[in-house]
Amino acid sequence: MKKNETKKNDWKERLNVVYSTNPDYQYETPDREEAATLPPAQQKLRVQLDRKNRGGKIVTLVTGFTGTDDDLRTLGRLLKSKCGVGGSAKDGEIMVQGDCKEKIATLLRAEGYTNTK
DSSP: OOSSSOOTTOTTTOOSOSOOOOTTOOOOOOOOOOOOOOOGGGOEEEEEEEOTTTTTOOEEEEEOOOSOHHHHHHHHHHHHHHHTOOEEEETTEEEEESSOHHHHHHHHHHTTOOEEO
């Protein structure tokens, strides 16, 4: 599929057009550019505990990651596997289930993320 062709389920990404009778009309879609991943020493990560909107369950949040979604998922996968728990990595933050704040901070420093709080 070419870049300008539309998918059948792309209605959420169409800008400012509800319906067009013109068969040759091309819908505009927003261009998403991912930020380049900064080196670990330049990342300013924040590790914190959170229990908001989670039914009282505690999760450890790692926020402040600047980079591509693939690099974020890779770092999230590493942290979850080292802690032996589940979680997710999306929208610039990594969520790890449970209270793993100290362990994650130690792991991040070992990986070269020196600006970790």
